[in-house]
Amino acid sequence: MTFLAADNVSVVYPSPQGAVTALRGVSLAIAPGSLVVALGASGCGKTSLLNLFAGFLAPTRGQVTFDGAPVRGPGAERGVVFQDHALFPWLDLLGNVEFGLRLKGVPRAKRTARAAATLDLVGLAGFEKSRVWELSGGMRQRGGLARALTTDPAVLLMDEPLGALDALTREQMQELLLAVWGRTRKSIFLITHGIEEALFLATHLVLMSPRPGRIVQTYEVDFGRRFLAGEPARRVKSDPEFIAMREHILDTVFASKAAA
Numbered sequence: 218m219t220f221l222a223a224d225n226v227s228v229v230y231p232s233p234q235g236a237v238t239a240l241r242g243v244s245l246a247i248a249p250g251s252l253v254v255a256l257g258a259s260g261c262g263k264t265s266l267l268n269l270f271a272g273f274l275a276p277t278r279g280q281v282t283f284d285g286a287p288v289r290g291p292g293a294e295r296g297v298v299f300q301d302h303a304l305f306p307w308l309d310l311l312g313n314v315e316f317g318l319r320l321k322g323v324p325r326a327k328r329t330a331r332a333a334a335t336l337d338l339v340g341l342a343g344f345e346k347s348r349v350w351e352l353s354g355g356m357r358q359r360g361g362l363a364r365a366l367t368t369d370p371a372v373l374l375m376d377e378p379l380g381a382l383d384a385l386t387r388e389q390m391q392e393l394l395l396a397v398w399g400r401t402r403k404s405i406f407l408i409t410h411g412i413e414e415a416l417f418l419a420t421h422l423v424l425m426s427p428r429p430g431r432i433v434q435t436y437e438v439d440f441g442r443r444f445l446a447g448e449p450a451r452r453v454k455s456d457p458e459f460i461a462m463r464e465h466i467l468d469t470v471f472a473s474k475a476a477a
Contacts, residue, residue: 220404221247221270221288221295221372226279227429228265238429239265243279245423245432247372252398252405252441254419256412258470262430263408264376270406271297271374283372293321296370300377302361304349310336310360311345317368328367335363338397355386359393366401375407379414391417392450399445412466416440416459417450424469434469438462 228240240262247253247270255263268274269281272291281288283295291297304313311332318328336342339359349357358378365373378394379387391414398405409415415422422436440453453459 220249221283222281223266223269224280224282226269226276226281228262228269228274229277241429241431243430243432247404247406249404250402251420252407252418253421253423254415255408255423255425256415257425257430258427260428261425262428263425265430267374267376267406267408271295293368294371296365296368296373298361298365298373298375298378300380302357304357304360306349309345310341310347310352313360314363314367316364332367335367338366338400339363340393354382355390358382358390362397372404372406375405377409378407380410388450392444394418395441395444412463413454416462417454424466
């Protein structure tokens with residue numbers, strides 16, 4: 218069964234210099250429990266595809282569906298984690314994480330308990346009363362993830378959520394994200410520029426071409442599941458199979474750019 222699907226979608230943006238085709242004929246299904254990562258250079262349409270799934274953008278052609286019904290706008294079943302954590306500075310961390318439940322009218326005690334449990338899931342127990350400016354970049358991003366998780370969406374849509382972090386924090390966040398996925402088995406669609414990151418996180422890796430964005434290749438990979446099974450992350454990433462796959466994808470990216 219497919220939760221979320223794009224069927225032959227195209228996106229064309231008008232501009233004074235002429236129409237710009239961001240996506241052309243893209244079809245992609247996000248199956249329950251999968252962690253799908255879209256990889257590609259800037260301008261390949263990754264963000265446009267995520268915005269279609271989120272309901273922030275309507276396709277010029279084609280259709281996006283959730284459980285077989287057309288997506289016509291944002292919905293609670295699709296949570297979004299932005300590249301910028303987008304936390305509200307006037308609220309403490311707990312207030313930010315329970316904000317979606319507050320909008321839904323969930324009673325205070327229930328929403329506070331659920332938000333606290335989610336903060337514990339992402340390793341932020343004890344920081345409930347912290348203000349945004351008191352948190353590190355990685356902690357803020359974990360807060361953004363917790364806010365999306367607290368409303369219990371069926372699918373998480375993640376817009377380069379680790380892109381603004383330093384290298385060490387980014388690796389720690391990759392491991393955290395896999396741990397959260399392993400415990401919740403949420404369907405996740407994530408976009409990134411990082412080849413190593415994509416390989417490590419994905420159950421299904423989608424490689425996209427330069428504009429107009431198309432799906433060049435799809436790979437099923439299991440490196441993240443090896444980490445969840447107990448293999449250290451650095452051992453996974455230094456495995457000759459991982460390195461060979463990384464180089465193959467890099468070659469494919471350069472080939473697609475040359476052909477564009």
